[in-house]
Structure formats: structure tokens, C-alpha cells
Amino acid sequence: MMKTSQMRAPDALRAALKAVGFNARRVSVKESHCTLVVTIRHASVSLAQVEAIAGRFEVVQRCEATGDILDGGNRFVRVVYSDVLVAPLAATTLALLEAAGPGEFVTLPGGFRALKVSPRQGAPHLDEWRLEGPTFDWRNDRAYGVGWAAKRLAIASLDASAAAAASAVVASPSA
Numbered sequence: 001m002m003k004t005s006q007m008r009a010p011d012a013l014r015a016a017l018k019a020v021g022f023n024a025r026r027v028s029v030k031e032s033h034c035t036l037v038v039t040i041r042h043a044s045v046s047l048a049q050v051e052a053i054a055g056r057f058e059v060v061q062r063c064e065a066t067g068d069i070l071d072g073g074n075r076f077v078r079v080v081y082s083d084v085l086v087a088p089l090a091a092t093t094l095a096l097l098e099a100a101g102p103g104e105f106v107t108l109p110g111g112f113r114a115l116k117v118s119p120r121q122g123a124p125h126l127d128e129w130r131l132e133g134p135t136f137d138w139r140n141d142r143a144y145g146v147g148w149a150a151k152r153l154a155i156a157s158l159d160a161s162a163a164a165a166a167s168a169v170v171a172s173p174s175a
Helices: 008-019 047-058 083-098 148-172
Strands: 027-032 037-040 076-081 103-106 112-116 128-133 141-145
Touching: 008 027, 008 037, 008 047, 027 047, 037 047, 047 076, 047 148, 076 083, 076 148, 083 148, 112 141, 112 148, 128 148
Parallel strands: 037 076
Antiparallel strands: 027 037, 103 112, 112 128, 128 141
16 A cells, blocks of 8 residues: 555545545545546535645645746646536525515525625626625625526535534534
8 A cells, every 4th residue: 555645646635535534425536637626426525624625735836926826747626516416506596596686685595695786886797796604705705697696605505504514413422
């Protein structure tokens, strides 16, 4: 058996995920050129938790003067939920968002809500949405297009549900 330091990056990442209980049925890892693509295949898995583990495998070399990413030798990591998990939730959310008028908030399960920004509220773009809830803050609370807003809310909802379920398991006393 090879040591972790001698393993290829995808194999080492798989081993790290397996060590915390994420088997291949729950999380898959594929290598595409210079990117490790981690796909979450089970709704009980938290995107944030997997990103924390997978982020250790990212290697990005930057120019000291400009901060630009240098060519060659980089390994990027992308963590996503499977479309099979996101699509049904996004479709339900999309139906709710499409019914909203300009300036209206749409309240969603899990403490999320979205505002269709009207031009009177300072919308610089058509079809701008402001997203609120766990994982959204002033740096990432905008979405442009109702479809993109629905997808981002679906992903955030999946992540929040998985994180809450994981913390409930940790908090409950063992029998």
C-alpha cells in the first residue's frame, strides 16, 4: 500500500474523504485535466464539509508581483452537488420565484428568502435577485436570472440541511 504522500491526488482525496465516512456512493472524485471534480451524490453530505477537505488538495501558483495565476503545475478543485439532487429542488424553488413580483420577498424553507429587486430599489440589472439565509452574505447575495437564483438557493438549502443533520448526529448522545 502506498503512503498518502506517494498517491496520485485523486486517490489521496478519495482516501481523505473515505477517512471521514464519505464513500464512493456518497461522493465521487474525478480528474479532468488540471481540476479535481468532486461530485456529492447524497443529500446528507454537506458541501461546506467536503470543500474543507478537498480544498487541501488545491495547488495554485501565483505571480508574486501581480497575483495572476501562473501557467502549469496548478491543480484546481471544484465541489458540486449532483444535478440529480439539485434539479428537483431548483424546479420547486423556480416556481415560487417566478410567481414573485418586483420588490416582493419569497420566503422559502430552511430560513431562506429571495427578493426580486425592482428598478425603484436600485436594481442595476434586469432580473436581479437578492438572496438571504445561511451561507449568503454581502459578498455572495446576488443572482442574476431567476433560474440561477433558484439553483443557488437549492444548493444552499441542500448544504444547510446536510450540515444541520450532521450537527444533530454529533450533538446527540450515543446509546
